[in-house]
Amino acid sequence: MFETLDGLYTEFTGWLFELAIQPLLYAIGAMDWAEDAYNWLDFFLFGLLQIVVIMAVCWPLEQWKPVERWKTRSVVWTDVFYTVLSSLGLLPLIAFVLLYSAEERIFGWIADSGFIPPTIEEFLPWLRDWPLVALAIYVVILDFGEYWRHRFQHTIPWWWALHSVHHAQKQMTYWTDARNHIIDDAIAAVWFGVIALAIGVPPGQFPVIVMLLKVIEALSHANARISFGWLGERLVVSPRFHRVHHGILSYGEHGKNYAVLMPVWDWMFRTANFDRSRYPETGDPTAPEALVTGGWLRQQWAGSVRLWRALTKRRRPATAKPVAGN
Numbered sequence: 300m301f302e303t304l305d306g307l308y309t310e311f312t313g314w315l316f317e318l319a320i321q322p323l324l325y326a327i328g329a330m331d332w333a334e335d336a337y338n339w340l341d342f343f344l345f346g347l348l349q350i351v352v353i354m355a356v357c358w359p360l361e362q363w364k365p366v367e368r369w370k371t372r373s374v375v376w377t378d379v380f381y382t383v384l385s386s387l388g389l390l391p392l393i394a395f396v397l398l399y400s401a402e403e404r405i406f407g408w409i410a411d412s413g414f415i416p417p418t419i420e421e422f423l424p425w426l427r428d429w430p431l432v433a434l435a436i437y438v439v440i441l442d443f444g445e446y447w448r449h450r451f452q453h454t455i456p457w458w459w460a461l462h463s464v465h466h467a468q469k470q471m472t473y474w475t476d477a478r479n480h481i482i483d484d485a486i487a488a489v490w491f492g493v494i495a496l497a498i499g500v501p502p503g504q505f506p507v508i509v510m511l512l513k514v515i516e517a518l519s520h521a522n523a524r525i526s527f528g529w530l531g532e533r534l535v536v537s538p539r540f541h542r543v544h545h546g547i548l549s550y551g552e553h554g555k556n557y558a559v560l561m562p563v564w565d566w567m568f569r570t571a572n573f574d575r576s577r578y579p580e581t582g583d584p585t586a587p588e589a590l591v592t593g594g595w596l597r598q599q600w601a602g603s604v605r606l607w608r609a610l611t612k613r614r615r616p617a618t619a620k621p622v623a624g625n
């Protein structure tokens with residue numbers, strides 16, 4: 300199944316590249332960039348497809364059963380901008396340019412050392428005949444990694460400073476999933492990439508996994524009064540389940556529902572809230588106004604200031620006593 304889809308996709312991108320990108324590069328005398336442009340086109344199309352799928356799933360649900368109705372939606376547009384930036388490859392493009400030399404050096408070093416990371420298929424060779432089972436195992440492991448990354452985002456002070464950008468939104472919609480500090484996005488990409496590499500996810504399956512996680516993540520942020528029922532709530536993260544996580548700050552209740560795809564981790568580590576009547580308001584009362592209603596740049600800046608404060612606070616010697624009156 301993956302091979303056919305992959306083949307069709309490659310054919311389509313090749314066709315589009317020859318039709319639109321190649322003539323343009325030729326016209327501006329930038330044919331040296333052909334390979335980079337091709338890679339970017341890949342990012343771009345995949346991101347576009349992702350947005351289309353997410354809108355097709357989430358938009359009707361938000362219209363059907365909204366939890367909240369707002370007079371103005373200007374702060375929602377900021378989240379739309381976040382989504383476009385991260386999905387259409389603009390951020391990956393910047394990261395690519397910045398990290399290119401570092402990446403080459405790292406890969407060169409790995410190749411020189413002769414180190415090949417062990418993969419799950421080496422331990423369980425029969426998985427090669429069961430690609431869907433293998434896919435499910437990769438998803439479970441990656442989701443476990445996401446659960447712990449998310450818990451660290453809430454417990455490590457500098458990481459929370461970054462993640463607070465995500466939690467500041469009071470008008471949460473399916474676009475809010477992409478509302479993150481760019482440093483946080485970069486860390487997330489490395490975290491996910493390293494785990495995927497370590498367990499040996501085949502490159503062809505990687506986009507399928509990313510798409511699955513992104514659609515569920517976007518859906519879990521939807522402004523929709525939707526729970527998946529007693530059993531469903533325990534199997535897949537629903538809009539209700541994740542809303543409780545976003546309500547923790549305004550609700551005065553801490554540390555619930557960190558899971559990204561499967562609530563089983565919250566169940567296991569006792570951080571789950573399965574009360575199906577709960578649709579709290581979202582937001583972080585301690586967030587500065589710039590983080591709540593500012594545009595992209597102001598939010599990034601406010602997040603960076605929070606990060607700086609968290610980092611410099613940490614450097615103070617542990618024995619230092621607060622000065623009276625401060």
Ligand SMILES: [Zn+2]
Nearest residue numbers: 449453462544
């Ligand atoms: Zn969170």
Ligand SMILES: [Zn+2]
Nearest residue numbers: 465476520545
């Ligand atoms: Zn969230």
